Amino acid sequence: MVTSTDSVTNSVAPSTVQGTPVVPGLAHGPALIVRGEVDPAAIERFGNGDFADADAALAAYDDAAEAVATGFTRTAARASGAATEVLTASAGLARDKGLRSAVRKELNAGTGLVGAVQAAVEQFVGLFTNMGGLMAERATDLRDIERRVVAHVVGEPQPGVPTPEQPSVLVAEDLAPSDTAVLDPGLVLGLVTEKGGPTSHTAIIARQLGLPCIVGAGGAMAIPAGSRVLLDGTTGLVEVDPDERDAARRVARDIEERAVLDAWTxxxxxxxxxxxxxxxxxxxxxxxxxxxxxxxxxxxxxxxxxxxxxxxxxxxxxxxxxxxxxxxxxxxxxxxxxxxxxxxxxxxxxxxxxxxxxxxxxxxxxxxxxxxxxxxxxxxxxxxxxxxxxxxxxxxxxxxxxxxxxxxxxxxxxxxxxxxxxxxxxxxxxxxxxxxxxxxxxxxxxxxxxxxxxxxxxxxxxxxxxxxxxxxxxxxxxxxxxxxxxxxxxxxxxxxxxxxxxxxxxxxxxxxxxxxxxxxxxxxxxxxxxxxxxxxxxxxxxxxxxxxxxxxxxxxxxxxxxxxxxxx
The missing domain is CATH 3.20.20.60 (Phosphoenolpyruvate-binding domains)
Known part of the structure; x- marks a missing residue:
């Protein structure tokens, strides 16, 4: 599942990270570092699943894929605008016949169900990435679907961004549409992603939610979890452990300016x-x-x-x-x-x-x-x-x-x-x-x-x-x-x-x-x-x-x- 982490991937934490600004505004708070994975121990316990044959394993895949697609559709019904559009597209991708065919081929070759899902998704990720353009954007969606299907198969909770215990700045390698579409602006102060560009799904939905956002911020995942960060959605700069008094002053001024904007009629x-x-x-x-x-x-x-x-x-x-x-x-x-x-x-x-x-x-x-x-x-x-x-x-x-x-x-x-x-x-x-x-x-x-x-x-x-x-x-x-x-x-x-x-x-x-x-x-x-x-x-x-x-x-x-x- 997607979890926050208290460890730092790199040995040296950055003092600043520069990315591409996409939604203006300042956000100041603890960094919630999000990493996406299904618990490896759960996958190991599941093993090959003890299915009678490949058809039985494929039936389990069908159940999981449909559950994931239904989840997307249910979330889309509660969303609006761009979020609805991208979630509906993800539901269609989860039901994709080509993906199912690739899973079936792997199962018939003797691959276990989890491995078959992972191999099938990897095949399409490679295909879409090589195509470039808008198709490459679907790679993030596919990996999100893979995590959700595998989680359903092995009996783990659906992955997703954890609900912050306090207002936080979300820092992730990337975010799937299903993650960004359900963010609570009351608890998520802003978004920073290592991947993605100004027109990615994360950027589009961040604008819809009015959350300060920076994408393409190389090195962001090296920010220590829980450290205080100041995100500037106008310049694209993330400051790690800034001077608290100065940060508070700048945020207060930004809040005043945004209040004026929000009052415009x-x-x-x-x-x-x-x-x-x-x-x-x-x-x-x-x-x-x-x-x-x-x-x-x-x-x-x-x-x-x-x-x-x-x-x-x-x-x-x-x-x-x-x-x-x-x-x-x-x-x-x-x-x-x-x-x-x-x-x-x-x-x-x-x-x-x-x-x-x-x-x-x-x-x-x-x-x-x-x-x-x-x-x-x-x-x-x-x-x-x-x-x-x-x-x-x-x-x-x-x-x-x-x-x-x-x-x-x-x-x-x-x-x-x-x-x-x-x-x-x-x-x-x-x-x-x-x-x-x-x-x-x-x-x-x-x-x-x-x-x-x-x-x-x-x-x-x-x-x-x-x-x-x-x-x-x-x-x-x-x-x-x-x-x-x-x-x-x-x-x-x-x-x-x-x-x-x-x-x-x-x-x-x-x-x-x-x-x-x-x-x-x-x-x-x-x-x-x-x-x-x-x-x-x-x-x-x-x-x-x-x-x-x-x-x-x-x-x-x-x-x-x-x-x-x-x-x-």
Whole structure:
């Protein structure tokens, strides 16, 4: 099981650890060091399990896998937003037929059940890691599933982050979605992980929970358990055993500043009155209702794939209509909802749609590309979106993910407009950013998905710890592409938004507005901090912040330069 430890892996404890900041804020408290493993003694006692034959062992595996999947689904029902999405995906992975087939093969070869599970998972971890891109992110999910299945098989409690006895800073090599989705913000002050990047599941859910978070912090696991640490989610620095008086003073100031942010109620505008459209990223009716209760202008990203992830067959048009209408009806006059069509493939396989055994799914048939040889899939979804819009009367925009060419954008826009809706595309592929002017000749709006745009621009796996600094939206090349896209929108007076995780970074939000971005969409928990930050800066200050960021040599320098502009 996952337990805290009182020992130090390395002989010399670090005084500071540097990582990639993903959620701003300070956290000060004892370090709860989390290590994930099932008790080796329990595994040894279990041995081969004394099963009559391989079929009996496989039946035990089926029971365990289903129990794990059901646990994920049950937790997903209590969660919302991104947490629901990733937990539902993990449930599907636990039931994966390919994984079961690999376990069966090992059992038939004479391997014991625990060894068979471990070997099968290792096979797929290697496969996904070699694929790179979004698929590599599933390695963490697979290892979490392995621990949970093995724990069930040997009769151990389900692993997971232990409930802290006191408010603590959680330090881990990595965290599975099932760990981060159920964290109690009252007891977990902040998160530090050795692995992962700014767009990892840990980062996304930490933003949803509003927990200060640093990822890709090499050496973090050498921090002594129980030692006092100060986590700075703005600079990415973790200080071990800092001066207590100084730490208390800095935390008190941070609490005051965050209270101001939390009290912000809108309307969203810069200090000199320039309106800013702040929107929410949602996944279903539940998360939409939460978002609608806050100071938002609507939804900038409805992730429709959630209704597909756990299905063996395609939901009917009527089923989809009900799902989308539950989101749309939460918003009214003066608000709008941007619906993203099916973003499946790569790390989000859909049983009835995605291709199997692609050599590199992250660069394969995903997103809009699924409709190339299955146009009915997209047409039925667009029919459902149109029906939901008509039923609710809510202004509805529709955008496609993974668009790479102007012809793709034109064909998609034609289909959307046939149904009386506003048509746009995601800017995730560098070619789409480079052709932003031409894209805007055929669509009504653009929305930048900074998660994928960063990954594809920098050719860096989102889950590669050694490359976490490359998948940072503050990278100069990524900022240049964003700026280029924003200028294209300004030239023709069309909306260009950002719906990736970069929009949830309050400091980066000032840069984006300074570039000419017209809307920012983010997790509901990030709306108030972003709105408050923007309200303290004039449009001219935002423009100077953008210039400073674009002129910087690297993300660290960009953050420092923008901080100087905003505090100057």
């Amino acid at each position: 809108g309307p969203a505008a810069t200090a000199d009155g320039t309106p800013v459209k702040l929107l929410a990223n949602v996944a279903d009716g539940k998360s939409a209702a939460i978002a609608a209760s806050g100071p938002v202008g609507g939804v900038g990203l409805l992730r429709t794939e959630l209704s597909f992830l756990n299905r063996q067959d395609e939901p009917s048009v009527d089923e989809q209509t009900d799902i989308y209408a539950a989101v749309l009806e939460a918003f009214g006059e003066g608000q709008y909802v941007v619906v993203r069509t099916l973003d499946a493939g790569s790390d989000k396989p859909i049983a009835f749609a995605t291709k199997e055994h692609e050599e590199n799914p992250a660069l394969g048939v995903r997103g809009l590309r699924l409709s190339f040889d299955n146009p009915g899939l997209l047409d039925r979804q667009l029919d459902a979106i149109a029906q939901a819009a008509e039923r609710t009367g809510t202004e509805t925009w529709v955008m496609a993910p993974m668009v790479a060419t102007v012809d793709e954008a034109r064909d998609f826009a034609d289909r959307v407009r046939e149904r009386g809706l506003k048509a746009g595309i995601m800017i995730e592929v560098p070619s789409a950013a480079l052709l932003a002017d031409r894209m805007l000749e055929v669509v009504d709006f653009l929305s930048i998905g900074t998660n994928d745009l960063s990954q594809y621009t920098m050719a860096a796996d989102r889950m590669a710890t050694d490359l976490a600094h490359l998948t940072d939206a503050w990278q100069p090349a990524v900022l240049q592409l964003i700026s280029m896209t924003a200028r294209a929108g300004q030239r023709v007076g069309k909306s260009v938004g950002v719906c990736g995780e970069a929009a949830a970074d309050p400091m980066l939000a000032t840069v984006l507005i300074g570039m000419g971005i017209t809307s920012l969409s983010m997790a509901s928990a990030a709306v108030r901090p972003v709105g408050a930050k923007l309200s303290a800066a004039t449009l001219e200050t935002c423009r100077r912040a953008a210039e400073a960021a674009l002129a910087a040599a690297d993300p660290l320098a960009a953050r420092a330069a923008v901080r100087d502009v905003l505090e100057g």
